[in-house]
Amino acid sequence: MKQVLLEAKNISFVYPTREILNGVNIAVRQGQFVGIVGSNGCGKSTLLKIIYRVLKAKSGQVTYNGKDIQEYTLKEMARKIAVVGQFNDTTFDTTVLDVVLMGRLPFKARWQSFDQKDYQLALASLEKVDMLRYQDKSLSTLSGGEKQRIFLARALTQQPELIILDEPTNHLDIRFQLEILKIVKSLGIGVLATMHDLSLIANFCDYIYALKDTKMHSSGKPIELLTPENIKTIFGVECKVVQDRDNKLFFSYQ
Numbered sequence: 087m088k089q090v091l092l093e094a095k096n097i098s099f100v101y102p103t104r105e106i107l108n109g110v111n112i113a114v115r116q117g118q119f120v121g122i123v124g125s126n127g128c129g130k131s132t133l134l135k136i137i138y139r140v141l142k143a144k145s146g147q148v149t150y151n152g153k154d155i156q157e158y159t160l161k162e163m164a165r166k167i168a169v170v171g172q173f174n175d176t177t178f179d180t181t182v183l184d185v186v187l188m189g190r191l192p193f194k195a196r197w198q199s200f201d202q203k204d205y206q207l208a209l210a211s212l213e214k215v216d217m218l219r220y221q222d223k224s225l226s227t228l229s230g231g232e233k234q235r236i237f238l239a240r241a242l243t244q245q246p247e248l249i250i251l252d253e254p255t256n257h258l259d260i261r262f263q264l265e266i267l268k269i270v271k272s273l274g275i276g277v278l279a280t281m282h283d284l285s286l287i288a289n290f291c292d293y294i295y296a297l298k299d300t301k302m303h304s305s306g307k308p309i310e311l312l313t314p315e316n317i318k319t320i321f322g323v324e325c326k327v328v329q330d331r332d333n334k335l336f337f338s339y340q
C-alpha cells in the first residue's frame with residue numbers, strides 16, 4: 087500500500103451555534119483519489135478548511151508526510167498542496183493568465199519575477215483546462231464554470247503533490263465535470279475532494295469517507311460504501327444501485 091500523505095486524526099470542530107465535527111479521521115495516500123460525501127451542511131467544507139488551515143480544529147491533528155501541518159510555513163504548504171475552493175470570486179480584477187501565474191508564487195522569493203518556466207507551466211495548465219484562448223481576458227468577465235476552470239489551472243500550475251477540491255464540479259456542465267475530474271485523476275497525485283454526484287464519486291474515487299451527524303459514518307471503496315442502505319442513512323433517500331459487468335455503479339433515485 088502507498089504511503090500516507092495526509093492524515094486528519096480525531097478532528098473536532100464547533101461553531102458557536104453548534105458542533106460540526108466530532109472525532110473525525112481521514113487519510114489520503116500517495117496517488118489516491120479520496121472523496122468526502124455527506125448531506126448539505128454536514129461539515130465537509132469545514133473539514134477541508136481545517137486541513138488547508140483556514141480554520142483551526144478544537145482538537146485533533148492534521149499531518150502531512152507525518153509532520154504536523156502547523157510546523158510548515160504557509161509557503162512550504164503551498165508548494166505541496168493546492169486548493170480549489172467552492173467560492174473563488176476575487177475582489178480584484180485581473181487577467182486570466184495573471185491568476186494562473188499566481189500558482190507559481192510559492193516557489194518565488196518576494197523580489198523574484200516570473201520566468202519562462204513559470205509562463206510555460208501557466209500556459210500549459212490553461213491549455214489542459216481548455217482555456218488558453220482566454221488568457222488575456224479579465225477574470226470578472228468569465229462565467230462561473232469558466233472561472234472554476236481557471237482556478238483549477240492555477241492549482242495545476244502549482245505542481246502540487248496533493249490537490250484539495252471543494253465541490254470541483256460546481257458550475258460545470260457535464261462535459262467539463264468529466265474533463266476536469268479526468269485531468270485531476272490523470273495527474274496521479276493525491277486528491278481529496280467533496281462531491282455530491284454519486285455517479286462521479288463512484289467513477290473517480292478510489293476511497294470514500296461519509297460524514298453524518300458530526301461523525302464519520304462509514305468509509306470504504308465506492309462499491310463497498312455506496313449501498314442503498316448507506317445512501318438512505320447518509321442522504322435520507324431511497325436509491326437503487328445497479329452494478330454492471332465492469333463493476334460500474336448506476337444510481338436511480340425513488
Ligand SMILES: Nc1ncnc2c1ncn2[C@@H]1O[C@H](COP(=O)(O)OP(=O)(O)OP(=O)(O)O)[C@@H](O)[C@H]1O
Nearest residue numbers: 101102103106124125126127128129130131132133
Ligand atoms: N462561519 C460560520 N458560523 C456558523 N456556522 C457556520 C459557519 N460556516 C458554516 N457554518 C455551518 O456549519 C455547517 C457545516 O458547513 P459546511 O460548509 O462545512 O458544510 P458542507 O458539508 O460542506 O455543506 P454543503 O454540502 O452544503 O457544501 C453548516 O450548517 C453551516 O451552516
